Amino acid sequence: MSKETILTQKKKSGKGLPLALLTIILLCTLGAGLFMLFRDTTVPTLSISPDTADLGKQSTITIKAEDPGSGLKSLDVIVIQSDKRIPLVTKAYPGGIMLAEEVLTLDKGIIKEGEFTIEVTARDASLYPFGDAGVVSVSKTYSLDLTPPRIFVQSHTNNLNQGGCGLMVFALSEKVKNTGIQVGERFFPAYLQPGGNGKFQYYCLFAQPWDTPPNKFNPFIVASDKAGNSAKRSFNYHTNARQFRRDKIRLSDNFMERTIPEFQGLVPNEGTLIDQYLYINNTLRKQNRAKLVELSRNTSPTMLWSGPFKRLPNAANRATFADARDYMYKGKKVDFQTHLGLDLASIKQAPVPAGNDGTIVYADFLGIYGNVVVIDHGLGLQSLYAHLSSTAVANGDSVTRGQIIGHTGTTGLAGGDHLHYGITVAGIPTQPFEWWDKSWIRNNILSKTE
Known part of the structure; x- marks a missing residue:
C-alpha cells in the first residue's frame, strides 16, 4: 500500500470521530431532557383533616401536601364562605420540598360561624407537559360552631344520702355528643328523652359515692357538643352524711384451699395461699368492678x-352496704376492702327473684362475685345478683319483677350460701335500701319525671 493511501485512510478516520461523539452527546442530551420531562408525571397528593364535619373554637384544620418526584413548587389555601374567597396560606418553595404541612386555627375571627369550604391547590416542579399537569386542587366543607350548649336545670330539689343516688332532669339548647354529671373523677352519663315538647331534655341518675363525704361532694352538670364546645353548671343539692359499719373477716387455710381452685386460670399459680387470695381480693376485685362500669354503658336510655x-323473700340481712372490712390472717391484718352490696341469707339454693323489670346484660362467672346475673333497668341503673349456684336467664333476655333468675349459692368469694345483692348507677355501687323504699322512689325519682 502506498504512503498516500495510508494517509488518506487516516484522514477519513479522523473526520468520523467527532461525528460519532456529537451523536452520543445529542442522544444523551435528548435522554436527559426526556428524563427531566417525564420523570414526574403525577400530581402532588393532598389531604385535609379532620374528617369530622363539625368544628369548634379549639379545633384545627391540618393540610398536608406531598410530592416525592420533582418536589412542591407552591401551596395555596383559600376559605370560601358566603360567596367570599379569602386567602389563608400562599407559599412558594423555590428550591422544591417533598412535604409541606399547614395547621390552621379557627380562633382568629377570619372564619365565621356556619358552613365554609377549605380549598387547597398545590403545584409541583415538574415540566410535563410544561408544568400544567403538576397542579392539583382539593376541597372539604365544614361547619363552624362557636357557641357552647346552654344548660337549663329542671330538678331544683336534690336530696342525697352518702352512698345513695338521685335523679337530675335538665334541658340543653341543642342535642349534644356527651352530657351528664361529673363527681370528682367519676362520670354519670345523662340520656336524651323522647318527646320533650321541643326541648332536648335529659335524665341523669347520679350518686354521692360512699367514699365521698358531703364536704368533698361537688357535682356539676357538664355537656359538650359535636364541635367540642363545652359547658358546665352547678345545681342545688343537699347531702346527708352516713356512718358505715366496720367489720373483720378472718381468713383460714381451709377456706382458701376450698375457694382458690375456683379461680383457676385467673390467678398466678405461684406463692402461698394467702398470696393468691390477696391477688383475688385486690387485683381481680378491681377488674371485676371495672367490668361493672363497662356493663353500665349497655343500658336503655329510658326507664324500664x-x-x-323486690327483695329476696324471707332473707336475713348479713353484711351491709359500704361495710369497711379488715381481713385478718393468723391474728394480723393483711388486707382492707369495702363491701359494696347487701348480703342476704335465706335457705340454701333459694330461688332469686328479679328486683324489677329490665334486660339481662350479663349472666356468667365474674371473679369475686362468682356466678352473676346483672339486670339493666335503664338510665345506667343496674342490679347485681352474685354467688349464685345456678342461673336461669341469658344475655339479652327481658325479665319482669319477681321472675326467678337463679338460685343462691357459694360461688366466688362466698363464705356460705347467700345472695350478694347490689345496685349500681353508671357502674358505681349505691345503697340498695333506697330502691326498696316506695316513698324514697316517689320523692326522689318519679316526682321529677311527671
Whole structure:
C-alpha cells in the first residue's frame, strides 16, 4: 500500500470521530431532557383533616401536601364562605420540598360561624407537559360552631344520702355528643328523652359515692357538643352524711384451699395461699368492678322499671352496704376492702327473684362475685345478683319483677350460701335500701319525671 493511501485512510478516520461523539452527546442530551420531562408525571397528593364535619373554637384544620418526584413548587389555601374567597396560606418553595404541612386555627375571627369550604391547590416542579399537569386542587366543607350548649336545670330539689343516688332532669339548647354529671373523677352519663315538647331534655341518675363525704361532694352538670364546645353548671343539692359499719373477716387455710381452685386460670399459680387470695381480693376485685362500669354503658336510655324493687323473700340481712372490712390472717391484718352490696341469707339454693323489670346484660362467672346475673333497668341503673349456684336467664333476655333468675349459692368469694345483692348507677355501687323504699322512689325519682 502506498504512503498516500495510508494517509488518506487516516484522514477519513479522523473526520468520523467527532461525528460519532456529537451523536452520543445529542442522544444523551435528548435522554436527559426526556428524563427531566417525564420523570414526574403525577400530581402532588393532598389531604385535609379532620374528617369530622363539625368544628369548634379549639379545633384545627391540618393540610398536608406531598410530592416525592420533582418536589412542591407552591401551596395555596383559600376559605370560601358566603360567596367570599379569602386567602389563608400562599407559599412558594423555590428550591422544591417533598412535604409541606399547614395547621390552621379557627380562633382568629377570619372564619365565621356556619358552613365554609377549605380549598387547597398545590403545584409541583415538574415540566410535563410544561408544568400544567403538576397542579392539583382539593376541597372539604365544614361547619363552624362557636357557641357552647346552654344548660337549663329542671330538678331544683336534690336530696342525697352518702352512698345513695338521685335523679337530675335538665334541658340543653341543642342535642349534644356527651352530657351528664361529673363527681370528682367519676362520670354519670345523662340520656336524651323522647318527646320533650321541643326541648332536648335529659335524665341523669347520679350518686354521692360512699367514699365521698358531703364536704368533698361537688357535682356539676357538664355537656359538650359535636364541635367540642363545652359547658358546665352547678345545681342545688343537699347531702346527708352516713356512718358505715366496720367489720373483720378472718381468713383460714381451709377456706382458701376450698375457694382458690375456683379461680383457676385467673390467678398466678405461684406463692402461698394467702398470696393468691390477696391477688383475688385486690387485683381481680378491681377488674371485676371495672367490668361493672363497662356493663353500665349497655343500658336503655329510658326507664324500664316501675315501683319499688323486690327483695329476696324471707332473707336475713348479713353484711351491709359500704361495710369497711379488715381481713385478718393468723391474728394480723393483711388486707382492707369495702363491701359494696347487701348480703342476704335465706335457705340454701333459694330461688332469686328479679328486683324489677329490665334486660339481662350479663349472666356468667365474674371473679369475686362468682356466678352473676346483672339486670339493666335503664338510665345506667343496674342490679347485681352474685354467688349464685345456678342461673336461669341469658344475655339479652327481658325479665319482669319477681321472675326467678337463679338460685343462691357459694360461688366466688362466698363464705356460705347467700345472695350478694347490689345496685349500681353508671357502674358505681349505691345503697340498695333506697330502691326498696316506695316513698324514697316517689320523692326522689318519679316526682321529677311527671
